[in-house]
Amino acid sequence: xxxxxxxxxxxxxxxxxxxxxxxxxxxxxxxxxxxxxxxxxxxxxxxxxxxxxxxxxxxxxxxxxxxxxxxxxxxxxxxxxxxxxxxxxxxxxxxxxxxxxxxxxxxxxxxxxxxxxxxxxxxxxxxxxxxxxxxxxxxxxxxxxxxxxxxxxxxxxxxxxxxxxxxxxxxxxxxxxxxxxxxx
Amino acid sequence: xxxxxxxxxxxxxxxxxxxxxxxxxxxxxxxxxxxxxxxxxxxxxxxxxxxxxxxxxxxxxxxxxxxxxxxxxxxxxxxxxxxxxxxxxxxxxxxxxxxxxxxxxxxxxxxxxxxxxxxxxxxxxxxxxxxxxxxxxxxxxxxxxxxxxxxxxxxxxxxxxxxxxxxxxxxxxxxxxxxxxxxxxxxxxxxxxxxxxxxxxxxxxxxxxxxxxxxxxxxxxxxxxxxxxxxxxxxxxxxxxxxxxxxxxxxxxxxxxxxxxxxxxxxxxxxxxxxxxxxxxxxxxxxxxxxxxxxxxxxxxxxxxxxxxxxxxxxxxxxxxxxxxxxxxxxxxxxxxxxxxxxxxxxxxxxxxxxxx
Amino acid sequence: xxxxxxxxxxxxxxxxxxxxxxxxxxxxxxxxxxxxxxxxxxxxxxxxxxxxxxxxxxxxxxxxxxxxxxxxxxxxxxxxxxxxxxxxxxxxxxxxxxxxxxxxxxxxxxxxxxxxxxxxxxxxxxxxxxxxxxxxxxxxxxxxxxxxxxxxxxxxxxxxxxxxxxxxxxxxxxxxxxxxxxxxxxxxxxxxxxxxxxxxxxxxxxxxxxxxxxxxxxxxxxxxxxxxxxxxxxxxxxxxxxxxxxxxxxxxxxxxxxxx
Numbered sequence: 001x002x003x004x005x006x007x008x009x010x011x012x013x014x015x016x017x018x019x020x021x022x023x024x025x026x027x028x029x030x031x032x033x034x035x036x037x038x039x040x041x042x043x044x045x046x047x048x049x050x051x052x053x054x055x056x057x058x059x060x061x062x063x064x065x066x067x068x069x070x071x072x073x074x075x076x077x078x079x080x081x082x083x084x085x086x087x088x089x090x091x092x093x094x095x096x097x098x099x100x101x102x103x104x105x106x107x108x109x110x111x112x113x114x115x116x117x118x119x120x121x122x123x124x125x126x127x128x129x130x131x132x133x134x135x136x137x138x139x140x141x142x143x144x145x146x147x148x149x150x151x152x153x154x155x156x157x158x159x160x161x162x163x164x165x166x167x168x169x170x171x172x173x174x175x176x177x178x179x180x181x182x183x184x
Numbered sequence: 185x186x187x188x189x190x191x192x193x194x195x196x197x198x199x200x201x202x203x204x205x206x207x208x209x210x211x212x213x214x215x216x217x218x219x220x221x222x223x224x225x226x227x228x229x230x231x232x233x234x235x236x237x238x239x240x241x242x243x244x245x246x247x248x249x250x251x252x253x254x255x256x257x258x259x260x261x262x263x264x265x266x267x268x269x270x271x272x273x274x275x276x277x278x279x280x281x282x283x284x285x286x287x288x289x290x291x292x293x294x295x296x297x298x299x300x301x302x303x304x305x306x307x308x309x310x311x312x313x314x315x316x317x318x319x320x321x322x323x324x325x326x327x328x329x330x331x332x333x334x335x336x337x338x339x340x341x342x343x344x345x346x347x348x349x350x351x352x353x354x355x356x357x358x359x360x361x362x363x364x365x366x367x368x369x370x371x372x373x374x375x376x377x378x379x380x381x382x383x384x385x386x387x388x389x390x391x392x393x394x395x396x397x398x399x400x401x402x403x404x405x406x407x408x409x410x411x412x413x414x415x416x417x418x419x420x421x422x423x424x425x426x427x428x429x430x431x432x433x434x435x436x437x438x439x440x441x442x443x444x445x446x447x448x449x450x451x452x453x454x455x456x457x458x459x460x461x462x463x464x465x466x467x468x469x470x471x472x473x474x475x476x477x478x479x480x481x482x483x484x485x486x487x488x489x490x491x492x493x494x495x496x497x498x499x500x501x502x503x504x505x506x507x508x509x510x511x512x513x514x515x516x517x518x519x520x521x522x523x524x525x526x527x528x529x530x531x532x533x534x535x536x537x538x539x540x541x
Numbered sequence: 542x543x544x545x546x547x548x549x550x551x552x553x554x555x556x557x558x559x560x561x562x563x564x565x566x567x568x569x570x571x572x573x574x575x576x577x578x579x580x581x582x583x584x585x586x587x588x589x590x591x592x593x594x595x596x597x598x599x600x601x602x603x604x605x606x607x608x609x610x611x612x613x614x615x616x617x618x619x620x621x622x623x624x625x626x627x628x629x630x631x632x633x634x635x636x637x638x639x640x641x642x643x644x645x646x647x648x649x650x651x652x653x654x655x656x657x658x659x660x661x662x663x664x665x666x667x668x669x670x671x672x673x674x675x676x677x678x679x680x681x682x683x684x685x686x687x688x689x690x691x692x693x694x695x696x697x698x699x700x701x702x703x704x705x706x707x708x709x710x711x712x713x714x715x716x717x718x719x720x721x722x723x724x725x726x727x728x729x730x731x732x733x734x735x736x737x738x739x740x741x742x743x744x745x746x747x748x749x750x751x752x753x754x755x756x757x758x759x760x761x762x763x764x765x766x767x768x769x770x771x772x773x774x775x776x777x778x779x780x781x782x783x784x785x786x787x788x789x790x791x792x793x794x795x796x797x798x799x800x801x
Contacts, residue, residue: 020189020360027189027362035189035360039215039298060446060521062359207633233632237625238658245622245655249598249629252616257629275619380614380630382594382637390608392599392617 001056003141004064008049008081009073009094014128018071019050021132025142025150026054034062047076054141069139071131073114075100092135092177094127110138110180117172123162126169133173138181144174187362192352193218195327195363196260196286199334201226204369206255207233209246213262214298215354216288220260232371240265244272244285251281252391254379256338256372260286262354263304264295273347274313277408278393282341284334285319286350288357291516299516300354300439305493308349309467316405319347320415321466325423325442327361329464335366342376344415351466353489355439355518415468422470423462426452430459432532433477435498436487437463439518444487447524456532466494471501478502483535485509487524489517507535559583561592563612572765572772574729575603575671579610581739582640582669585746586613595638596630598623600652602644603677621652624659627666638749639666645686646676649711653685656715656757663720663754667745670711673762674783681767685709688786693767708786712759716792722754724793728761730779734789744801753797761787 005022009015019035026033037050051067053059066086072078072093078100085091087106095111102109112134114127121130129151136144151166159166190198197219200208208227210220220236227234233250237243243259250257261269266287276283287308291301308321320340322333330352337348375381380389395401425445427433432451436444441462451458461477463470478484483506486495492510499508511527513519558564561583569575586592595613599605601620608615618626623641631639648656648670659666675693676682682695686708690699716724723745727738738760745756761783763775770778 023360024189027187033189033362036355036358039354039358057449058442058445059361060443060449061518062355062361063518063520065520065522207629209629235628235632238654241622242625242628242655242658245619245625246629246632248618248622249616249626249631250633251629252596252626253630253633255633271619272622279617380596380616381634382596383612383614384593388608388612389614390617391615392608394605394617 002059003054003139004067004069005052005054005135005141006049006064006067006070006081007052008047008070008077011046011048013073014125015048015073016050018128018132019052021147021150021154022052022054022142024154025146026052028150029142029146031056032059034059036062047074047080049077069135069141071135072098073127073131074098090135090139092131092138094131096127108138108180110134110177112173112176114173117176118169121169121172122165126162126165129166129169130173130176133170134177137174137177144170187364189360190327190363191218191360192327192330192356192358193288194222195331195365196334196350196352197222197226198365199331200258200284200338201230202366202368203335203338204256204371205232205258205338206371207250207257208259209235209237209243209250209257210259211237211240211243211261211265213265215290215357216260216262216286219286219288219357240268241271244269247283248272248276248279248281251276251283252279252380254375254381258284258286260288262288262290262298263292263301263307266304266307270311270313273319274315274317275393276347277313277317277319278315279391280345281391282345282348284337284341284348284350286334286352289351289353291514297516298354300489300518301514301516302353302438302440302489302493303514304351305466305488305490308351309469309497312347312349317408318412318467319349320344320419320468321349321351323351323437323464323466324356325438325462326363327356327359328363330356331363331365333464340419344411346411346415351438353439419465420468420470420472421464422473423464424473425460427459427461427477429457430477430480431457431482432459432528432535433481433484434458434460434487434524434528435463435474435484435494436460437466437494440487440489443519443521444524446521447528450521450525451528451532456528458528458532463494469497469501471497474498474501475503478505481506483507483509483531485511485527485531487519487527488512489519490514509534559587561586561612563610565609567610568606569603570766572763572775573603574673574760574762577729577735578669578671578738578760578762579607581735581742582642583611584739585742588743589746589750591638591746594636595640596634598627598630598639598641600641600643600647601678602647604642604644604671605678607642621647621650622655623647623652624655624664624666624668628659628662628664631664631666635665638746641666641668643668643670644677645670645672645674645684649685649709653711656711657718660715660721660755660757661718663722665749665752666755667749668755668757669742670757670759671762672759672787673764674708675764675767677764677767681764686787688782710787712757712792715757720755721757721793722795723748723756723798725757725791726759726761726787726789728779728784728789730761730763730776744798747801748798751797751801753795759787761789
């Protein structure tokens with residue numbers, strides 16, 4: 001089964017890192033995975049995005065027309081990607097920053113006040129990790145424990161001291177999303 | 185060694201380092217620039233040679249100079265830069281110098297864009313420079329193949345004293361995938377017996393591609409052609425999936441080939457007898473396998489990220505035995521699996537109608 | 542006639558072929574100064590004991606066959622690219638002596654970019670630059686060094702500077718670059734100047750041996766065939782017409798070079 005994620009936002013919001021973290025975790029779980037960024041003009045200011053595809057068999061396209069999970073961090077990304085989320089999929093968005101709303105009824109809309117939650121955890125920059133915790137709760141492609149291990153292994157050296165806060169942010173995002181997930 | 189999550193461009197660079205790359209010369213161009221950036225640090229750390237040239241023309245000529253000394257040398261670029269390097273490719277071929285060139289293809293013609301493309305098929309297999317020669321062209325479809333083919337490229341270059349190109353596209357260059365790197369090889373310390381090192385205690389040596397007399401020129405060309413023939417007989421490579429009982433053979437390389445894999449998987453799930461052949465060498469083209477398969481298939485569909493370039497080679501290999509259809513996207517558009525699946529279904533339907541008729 | 546056997550006479554050797562020069566005839570036209578330039582370079586390589594550690598980069602132009610005339614390892618570069626090829630060789634073999642030998646079409650026109658950047662980077666190579674104000678090998682077309690009004694096969698009415706610009710004084714341009722440490726112009730039109738030219742080539746090679754940076758010796762040269770002159774007329778033409786446009790002199794000699 002192939003699971004396709006899109007992460008999109010402004011450069012600096014940790015969009016690429018969130019995707020890479022997920023990709024590292026998928027690899028540790030022994031799965032096939034691809035991560036591909038938007039590159040070129042887009043990466044020079046403006047909105048950036050990356051796709052992560054996870055599968056238990058070889059992956060053809062690392063890009064997806066209709067990702068099952070879109071994680072968006074700003075208004076332009078919301079406008080651009082809200083229409084393409086696969087039916088039955090999840091649209092997780094940072095509702096601290098995103099003022100738009102969606103009329104779609106065939107997807108799970110997951111507003112996450114990620115910047116606010118990150119601030120409460122202790123560092124605004126952790127909004128990306130909050131979002132990752134939230135989306136994986138609504139679309140459980142990988143258990144959170146594997147993400148935690150990936151954080152321990154791949155947090156850049158200069159951010160290492162922020163590991164406990166990162167773990168907290170992940171948990172906080174997951175806890176927030178729990179409310180939106182239908183009990184099984 | 186364990187799998188690591190690596191970006192294609194970085195993986196190629198590190199694979200080259202581990203294959204014993206001794207000198208790199210390059211010029212920035214998207215979407216291969218990370219390769220150059222990575223080597224600017226890595227090569228210097230290892231006390232090896234890295235130099236950012238003033239142009240692709242200068243870069244390939246620095247490669248030519250370094251290759252003359254018998255060391256493992258490489259450059260990398262993307263389509264417009266590869267066009268500029270053609271002068272050097274021809275001289276390298278004419279002087280029979282081994283070297284590795286990485287082309288991370290982008291959309292063209294002209295400035296085009298920096299998105300993934302396979303528009304260089306003609307350029308790398310056919311018109312890599314003036315005169316009669318083809319580089320050996322390896323076409324990876326994954327980060328792992330990008331690594332493996334980079335290492336292979338150095339070995340083939342030395343074995344045949346020939347130019348070897350690793351031809352990826354922006355998607356493979358930019359994508360991260362788990363892959364395994366080879367262990368670090370020793371850098372060679374003794375050069376080949378034709379290398380320029382200064383004529384100390386031995387007759388002078390010459391690296392040149394000049395043959396003033398027609399007869400000399402022809403004799404040299406015969407020698408080159410004999411070597412190309414040898415390469416052609418030994419080095420055709422391809423990956424196959426579900427070809428044994430396939431009635432429709434899909435042929436695509438690199439990114440188009442891996443996306444076609446998903447489409448073929450889906451077609452099989454739908455009960456269609458479809459197989460995939462993904463050329464791993466674009467020159468020599470895997471014509472033997474395709475020719476063999478053309479006895480058992482009823483139709484062929486070529487998938488490329490261009491207007492149809494490899495299709496010429498497919499048609500030559502198939503020799504008119506079955507119809508050859510084409511699905512291509514151009515200018516930096518990458519086909520999606522369902523696009524290719526639709527093309528497969530269309531060709532399959534036509535094939536079935538023909539069979540009934 | 543019957544040959545008489547003359548007993549050998551003991552003589553001092555006062556002149557012989559430099560070991561760096563191959564015992565062959567060159568293909569150059571009568572009166573062409575390539576022969577002089579070759580000999581000067583060969584003498585300098587001999588005097589400095591460099592023959593066995595030199596890699597010579599041949600250009601495209603009349604001197605493309607220079608590898609036939611020198612007993613050193615050689616590589617023939619594409620037109621204008623000799624400094625880039627030399628860079629590749631020198632970076633791999635920093636303890637060898639790498640010399641490019643280039644004409645004015647090669648160096649000032651198609652290869653202007655390569656030589657400027659090699660000089661700017663301070664590549665430890667030596668360039669011998671033969672300036673004869675025309676494309677020789679292709680039959681005397683206008684070069685970027687062709688004098689105003691000079692008739693060539695591609696400027697039959699004489700070089701019109703309003704249409705084709707003025708001659709480029711490349712040595713003066715290169716001298717501006719940080720990595721260039723020794724840049725001089727000499728002439729081969731008479732004995733006194735030839736002696737000065739040799740001294741300059743010797744210095745340029747010493748600059749490279751000391752690893753000081755990029756060195757270039759421009760040599761004003763003749764092309765009697767394409768100029769349509771006799772060899773003596775050509776020598777005189779260099780003095781009367783070329784030297785005023787391309788003044789002889791030192792354009793860059795750094796203190797480190799002076800200390801050599």
